[in-house]
Amino acid sequence: MMSSIVTGSLLGLALGVRHSLEPDHLAAVGTFVSRTTHPRRAAVVGALWGAGHSVSLLVLGALVLVLRGHIPDWLDGVLESLVGVMLIALGARAIIKARGREAADEGTSTSWSLLRRHGDRHSHSHSHVHVHAHPHLHAHLHAHPHRHTNRDGYAPHRDHTHEHEQTHPHAGVHSHPLRAALPPFAVGLGHGIAGTGAAVLLATATMPSTRLGVLFLGLFGAGSLVGMAALASLLCLTFRRANTGFRGRKLRLPLFAGVFSVVIGAWWIVQQHL
Secondary structure, eight states, X not given: OXXXXXXXXXXXXXXXXXXXXXXXXXXXXXXXXXXXXXXXXXXXXXXXXXXXXXXXXXXXHHHHHHTTOOOOHHHHHHHHXXXXXHHHHHHHHHHHHHHHHHHHXXXXXXXXXXXXXHHHHSOOOOOOXXXXXXXXXXXXXXXXXXXXXXXTSOOOSOOEEEEEEEEEOOSOOOOOHHHHHHHHHHHHHHHHHHTHHHHHHHHHHXXXXXXXXXXXXXXXXXXXXXHHHHHHHHHHHHHHHHHHHBTTBOOOHHHHHHHHHHHHHHHHHXXXXX
16 A cells, blocks of 8 residues: 555656656747756746646646546647647747847947947947946937047037937846736646646546545655656757857847747647647
């Protein structure tokens, strides 16, 4: 009896880790991980997904086990199709954000080029240092009086001023932990709801009682949490290396992650109707 419980518990943990490797899970978490270059942050994102997955799986699964019910096949198919829709939405969101970021970067590059050209034409013998302890963007207008001279050193024009708008970025960034944590947690909830039926079948087939079945679900969820946290960190390292080591060019990883999520989502929906 005890040996079967231990075996079932270890099996639940191992299957949870294996479950985190499902392509729909990778596609969803990849859209979040592709935006960061810090493995620890990526691991937190993976853990948040795993937490949402575990909560919905444990709550719904325990409810089904206690009531001795089951999830109908048609409902399971609908839930899986909704996962596909969610993946498509995540992918589309990632694509739109990636394209918007690229457009902003191009605009910044163009503005900087124009400022440099302007600086080459006019010589300013002053400097400004702005130190701000708080994470905001400040725009400052500075009037700089200066005299333009020709090659002979004469000043044919009167003194005049130029106003330059200077934007000073700061290292700090507004962070909203709850808002940042909600998307991966919510996606994990959706995946957990869709996977409840299969997990309950595993629990009832592995454990001899309802209580042990709930234990199996908890360990299954814990395994998926640990597995996804480790996998997200590994994905981040892989993305970062690819982004800096591909012939000196930066890859459009968020864009690729978004396209991958859309493709997997469409395939996930189609396979439910085959």
